[in-house]
Amino acid sequence: MKVSRRGVLAGALAGGGLAVAFVLMPQRFGAPIEPTEGEVGFNAWLKIATDGVITVAVPQCEMGQGITTLIPQIVAMELGADWRQIAVEPAPPSGAYPNVVLASHWARLWLAGGADIATDENSLLARRFAERTRFNATAAGTSLAAYEEPARAAAATARAMLFAEAAARWNVAPEECRAQDGFVVAGQRQLRFAELAEGAARRDPPEVPPLRSEPPAEPPTGAGSTAETEYPRLDLPAKVDGSFLFAGDIRLPGMAFVAIRHGPIDRSRLKSYDKEAGAKVRGLLGIVEGNRWLAAAGQTWWAAEQALAAMKPVFGTGHPVDSNGIARALENGVNKGAGKRIVQIGSAEVIDGKPTITRRYDIAPAVHAPIETASATAWLRDGKLTLWIASQVPERARVAAARAIGIGVQDVVLVPMAAGGSFDARLDHTHAIEAAVIARELDRPVQLVWSRWQEMIESPPRAPAAAQIGARLGRDGSIVSLSAKIAVPPFMREQGERMFDNRTSWAAIENSADRADPLAVSGAVPAYAIPNLAVDHVPVEIGLPVARMRGGGDALTAFFTECFIDELAQELGRERLSYRVAMLGQDLKMVEVLQRAARLAEWSGGAVASGEGLACHRMQLGNRTGRIACVAQARPGEGGVRVSRLSAAVDIGRIVNRDLARQQIEGGLIYGLSLALGSAIGFEGGLPTTGRLAALNLPSLGDAPEIAIDFVTSDDPPFDPGELGTVIAPPAIANALASATGQRSRSLPLDLASAQPS
Numbered sequence: 001m002k003v004s005r006r007g008v009l010a011g012a013l014a015g016g017g018l019a020v021a022f023v024l025m026p027q028r029f030g031a032p033i034e035p036t037e038g039e040v041g042f043n044a045w046l047k048i049a050t051d052g053v054i055t056v057a058v059p060q061c062e063m064g065q066g067i068t069t070l071i072p073q074i075v076a077m078e079l080g081a082d083w084r085q086i087a088v089e090p091a092p093p094s095g096a097y098p099n100v101v102l103a104s105h106w107a108r109l110w111l112a113g114g115a116d117i118a119t120d121e122n123s124l125l126a127r128r129f130a131e132r133t134r135f136n137a138t139a140a141g142t143s144l145a146a147y148e149e150p151a152r153a154a155a156a157t158a159r160a161m162l163f164a165e166a167a168a169r170w171n172v173a174p175e176e177c178r179a180q181d182g183f184v185v186a187g188q189r190q191l192r193f194a195e196l197a198e199g200a201a202r203r204d205p206p207e208v209p210p211l212r213s214e215p216p217a218e219p220p221t222g223a224g225s226t227a228e229t230e231y232p233r234l235d236l237p238a239k240v241d242g243s244f245l246f247a248g249d250i251r252l253p254g255m256a257f258v259a260i261r262h263g264p265i266d267r268s269r270l271k272s273y274d275k276e277a278g279a280k281v282r283g284l285l286g287i288v289e290g291n292r293w294l295a296a297a298g299q300t301w302w303a304a305e306q307a308l309a310a311m312k313p314v315f316g317t318g319h320p321v322d323s324n325g326i327a328r329a330l331e332n333g334v335n336k337g338a339g340k341r342i343v344q345i346g347s348a349e350v351i352d353g354k355p356t357i358t359r360r361y362d363i364a365p366a367v368h369a370p371i372e373t374a375s376a377t378a379w380l381r382d383g384k385l386t387l388w389i390a391s392q393v394p395e396r397a398r399v400a401a402a403r404a405i406g407i408g409v410q411d412v413v414l415v416p417m418a419a420g421g422s423f424d425a426r427l428d429h430t431h432a433i434e435a436a437v438i439a440r441e442l443d444r445p446v447q448l449v450w451s452r453w454q455e456m457i458e459s460p461p462r463a464p465a466a467a468q469i470g471a472r473l474g475r476d477g478s479i480v481s482l483s484a485k486i487a488v489p490p491f492m493r494e495q496g497e498r499m500f501d502n503r504t505s506w507a508a509i510e511n512s513a514d515r516a517d518p519l520a521v522s523g524a525v526p527a528y529a530i531p532n533l534a535v536d537h538v539p540v541e542i543g544l545p546v547a548r549m550r551g552g553g554d555a556l557t558a559f560f561t562e563c564f565i566d567e568l569a570q571e572l573g574r575e576r577l578s579y580r581v582a583m584l585g586q587d588l589k590m591v592e593v594l595q596r597a598a599r600l601a602e603w604s605g606g607a608v609a610s611g612e613g614l615a616c617h618r619m620q621l622g623n624r625t626g627r628i629a630c631v632a633q634a635r636p637g638e639g640g641v642r643v644s645r646l647s648a649a650v651d652i653g654r655i656v657n658r659d660l661a662r663q664q665i666e667g668g669l670i671y672g673l674s675l676a677l678g679s680a681i682g683f684e685g686g687l688p689t690t691g692r693l694a695a696l697n698l699p700s701l702g703d704a705p706e707i708a709i710d711f712v713t714s715d716d717p718p719f720d721p722g723e724l725g726t727v728i729a730p731p732a733i734a735n736a737l738a739s740a741t742g743q744r745s746r747s748l749p750l751d752l753a754s755a756q757p758s
Contacts, residue, residue, distance in 0.1 A: 029131075032094040033057045040197040042161065043205075044096040045154035046075055047089075047709035048197035051377055051604070052182060054079070056085045056151075056528070059136040060143050061392050061426065062090070062418040064667070065722050066660040067143055071151050073231040073657055078155035079217040080179025081193065083231055089137070091319040091417040093395035093727060099129030099137050103148040108519070109496025117437050121622045127696060134395035139427060140552060141720030143309040144656065145624055148718070152216070156209035158200070165200035167190055170444050189555040218658040220711030227658035235418070247417040248375040250388045254447040255296035255377070256285045256680075258438055260448060263292045264686025266506050266543060267318030270294055278311040287311075288441045295438050301449055319506075320686030321544045326464060329378035329542045333487030334360070338515035339536025343525055344533030344706055351480045355470030361560045364419035364680040368549055369693060372420025374431040374450040374459065378439035384411045385439070389432055390419035396499050397429035401436035403502065421549040423671065424714035425459050427495060446751020453691040460505070460665045462549035463491035463520070466540070467560040472532075477572040479583065481532035483522050484560065490517035490539045491546040492553070498545075505545035505548040513541050523554030523727070526561050527590045527618040528583035537578055544683065550671060551726040554619050559748060562615035562731035567744065570758060576606040576735070589712070590618060591653055594629045595712050606739050610636045613736025616730050619719070626719035627651040627712075630669070632732035633705075635740045636752060641677055641698070643733055645706045653716035661721050673705070674698050678748050697749070 035041040039049045047055045056072040069087045076086050091097055103110070104126040107118035120127040129135065163177040166184040169191070176186045183190045218229060238244035263270060273294055278284060283303030288295040294313040298304035344351070364429045377399070385407060391397040394414050401550075402409045405730040419426050435448040450458065465488035472481045490512045497508035516537050524535040549555065569579040579600050584591045594616050597603075616629035633645040646669050655661050678697030682689040690696060730748055737752075738744045744758035745751050 022224075026512045029094060032087050032091050032096055042158040042201055043154045044094070045151055046079070046158055048158075048193050050194050051083050051286070052192060052194040053087050054081050054085050054193065055089050057089055057091040057092070057097075057461070059091040060147070061138040061234060061390060061394070061416065061422070062334055063138070063390075063392075063422040063426070064420070065664060066235070066657070067138070068235050069231065069233045070143070070657055070660055071147055072234060074148055074151045075155040076231070078152045078212060079159050080181070082182040085182050086234065087542040088234055089743040090151060092416060093134040093136060093398060093414060095131035095134050096294060097136040097147070098127060099135055099142060099146045100127045100130050101289065102140055102142040103127075103130040103135050105140060105142065106492075106496065106519070107622065109492060110500045113335055124157065135393075137393045139392055139424060139548070141621060141723050144718045144720050145621060148216070148656070152211055153209040156211045157205045160210050161200040161203045162193060162196050164203045165196045179288050205469065215654065216656050216704070217654050218656065220655055220658060220713055229657055231657055232659065237479065242383055245417065245469060246372055246375070246420050247370065247377060247388055247390050248447065248449055250377040250447060252377065252379060255445040255447055256293075256442060257299070257301040257304055258295050258297045258435075258446050258448040259301055259308055260293055260295040260434065260454055261308050261313050261568065262454055263315030264317045265457065265683065266545060266686070268292055268315040268686065269313045269318070271316045273311040273313040275311065278307040281307040281310055286442045288438045290434070290437065295432065295434065297438065297442055297446060304722070305451065317686050319543055321542075322682045322685065323682040326542045326544060326577060326683070329540050330362070330487050332463060333538040334468050334485060335539035337466045337487055339485050339538045341534060342516060342518050342537050343533065343535040345525075345530070345534075346481070348534070350472070350532040351483050351534045353472055353481065355483065356473040357568060357571060358468060358470040359564055360746060361467045361563060363465045363556055363559065364748060365464045365532040365544065365546070366549065366675055367456060367461045367681050368423040368425035368459060368677040369679060369696060369698065370419065370421030370423060370425055373452060373455040374425075375433045376435035377445065377447040378435040379445035380405070380436070380439045380443070383407060384412045384413065385436055386415065387432060387436065388415045388417055389429075389435075390417045390422070390426055391429055391432065392422060392424065392426045393429070393499055397432040400502055401427050401432045404433040405436045405440045411514060420479045424548045427548060428498060430458055456681065456688040456691055460545040460547035460551050463489045463546035466557050469560055471564070471568060473568070475573060479528070479530050479568070482530045483534045483536070484557070485536045485538060486524065486557070486560070487538040487540045488520050488556065489542055489566075490515050490520055492519035492548060493517045494546060495548050509541060509543070509545065512539070514539055520553045521557055522552055523619060524557040524561070524616065526565075527587045527616070528565075529586050530583070550668070551723045553725070554617065554727045555675070555730070558727045559707040559731045559734070560617070562617065563734050563746065566613070566615075566735045566738070567651050567758065577603060580614070580616065587618070590616060590627050592712060593627045593649045593651050596712065596722050597629035597631050597647055600649060600708050600710050601633070601645070601647035602749070603631055606735070608742060609740060611736055611740035613734065615728055615731035617724070619727065620721065624653065624717045624719045626653075626721065626724050628724040628728045630728045630732040632729070632736040634733050634736035636737075641737055641750060641752065642703075643673060643705045643736075646673075646729065646732070647708045647709070648728065649710045649712065650721065651712040651714055652719040652721045652724070653714045654718045654723050655711060658711075661711065663711050664708055664721040665725045668722060669707055669729045670699065670704060672726040672729025675726070675748060676733040677749050683746040706748060
């Protein structure tokens with residue numbers, strides 16, 4: 001079967017072109033999670049059943065970060081429920097769950113002009129956009145910022161309605177009632193939520209949700225504590241016993257299993273294949289031909305994969321990507337490219353003066369490498385498509401699939417599934433389009449699963465970058481001016497073109513060319529008090545589709561800045577910790593974080609041959625701030641670099657779930673370790689030079705260092721901890737390795753062979 005180019009490329013989704021007057025119109029939404037028999041619905045967030053089970057809607061993709069525990073915990077604490085009563089229901093894309101915080105943070109990606117009017121998280125324009133486009137995306141650590149308040153309000157509203165029903169039955173004032181462990185209590189009387197639910201749901205909700213005076217919180221318990229949370233993960237038992245369902249676990253009657261081959265990157269076209277050879281493979285059910293791919297369906301996935309191997313598809317390459325070309329583009333960008341000024345503080349004349357010290361740093365493309373490769377199950381029946389898929393932007397996947405097969409978006413039902421990891425790989429949805437097209441052509445339910453090799457080819461990696469950092473120093477060694485020239489593709493603009501406008505990878509590159517991308521260099525302004533500072537972005541076109549990865553732009557800029565600060569301290573003969581602290585007079589919270597990390601690690605000064613390295617970073621999300629400092633202990637060892645310990649102190653404001661916060665920091669540090677020592681990918685002739693996880697030098701369980709974490713007690717708004725560890729581990733490890741060897745590796749992944757005297 002031949003699928004036309006028109007059939008596989010989705011058209012542009014209205015984003016920046018929306019009329020402001022239309023966007024600002026108010027909206028009403030029905031409850032996306034409908035009560036079934038024996039359940040009573042209160043609002044978009046919760047249902048109460050006659051058996052006492054309280055079901056909480058979760059409009060975020062579970063990717064291992066524990067969001068299917070965190071949001072239900074917020075509801076349970078506000079409602080006064082017993083944790084053992086709580087169940088979870090993944091919420092479908094709906095305007096009832098707008099991620100306004102992320103919509104405002106990414107306003108430059110969906111609003112064609114004048115994005116500044118939507119960058120405030122209280123922006124009405126951002127809210128209406130998120131509501132109308134069902135933008136309940138999961139990314140950039142925005143879940144708490146976006147959903148804590150509405151989840152609390154929903155629970156407080158339901159609690160007030162339960163109080164009103166109980167008070168009427170007991171002939172007391174609602175103010176005499178309280179909620180505890182799933183009961184409404186007044187004096188010696190008590191009734192279960194389940195007994196009150198039906199009557200309570202018929203009562204008018206309060207105009208203003210009566211929130212509890214104290215927001216959900218668990219106190220940090222200090223470094224190395226083994227204290228357990230009162231709210232253990234809800235998804236853990238099913239993941240341990242194997243009953244937890246991912247997209248690849250769906251089974252439907254008559255379903256075909258699909259394997260696929262993609263052409264080289266980028267703009268390749270399918271030229272030929274041996275159809276007769278494929279037909280000889282036992283278990284083959286069908287073949288679907290796209291412009292850039294060839295798919296085979298079989299009674300098993302292995303039969304489909306073997307059929308593809310037998311057919312030996314040949315692709316014509318359009319503009320094949322190779323590592324040498326990428327390196328040249330970055331080299332030209334950082335040395336000769338005209339930078340677009342993103343930030344300037346102080347005097348341009350001082351900034352543009354000759355620097356005392358200049359250093360160059362490089363970061364290679366890196367793959368996301370989630371355990372679960374891209375997978376989607378699709379069934380087109382009677383003109384309606386049902387799509388089982390793990391997506392960080394489910395409505396965008398829904399729209400793309402609908403347009404690809406020529407049906408209305410209203411005719412697509414997306415069943416949200418959990419992802420076996422993502423690290424932002426599931427912000428892209430090519431596999432949703434492919435699964436929809438294959439289901440249409442074969443007229444049966446299909447399950448598409450990319451092999452690891454196909455994931456390497458088709459999933460855009462983290463953007464490579466090169467930076468030139470220069471500083472002018474005063475006589476006392478203080479930084480008078482700092483300039484950062486960063487050559488990196490405008491990867492967030494590319495991501496936005498693919499996400500919001502449904503562009504092909506090459507169209508996204510073309511539309512983003514030579515455009516400044518502040519999100520690509522986020523975090524380039526450090527916490528240090530530097531009177532004159534400039535950040536210039538050189539948007540480089542490398543021909544390789546690239547994407548956001550966990551940590552975003554901060555994961556690039558933290559490596560550049562913290563390695564450079566360490567080199568300045570060494571050049572001046574200063575102790576690394578005190579040199580940093582001296583520049584943080586205006587950020588005493590960062591000073592505390594640094595000092596806590598040093599105490600935790602028993603910091604000895606980072607002297608030559610000590611193998612100790614220090615780094616700190618501050619991340620911003622609207623009015624929320626996260627701070628982290630890390631001391632790494634690392635040395636050359638058998639097979640490469642060995643990291644023995646990571647000690648981190650963290651200030652993430654109010655902590656909602658202590659266990660999840662610790663897991664997220666630990667997981668981020670391990671992910672950052674993988675980026676420091678591996679995860680890089682090269683290209684030749686449009687194809688990756690690496691096709692297996694085993695070739696990425698990812699840390700194994702035996703490579704995992706000892707990790708110690710100390711949380712700062714704070715009443716500040718909670719900051720999502722998921723990205724902080726990823727951001728801080730690479731510079732801390734790089735600085736530790738420089739201390740251990742006297743040689744400085746200025747590239748990621750760290751390479752001892754190319755290290756230079758520090």
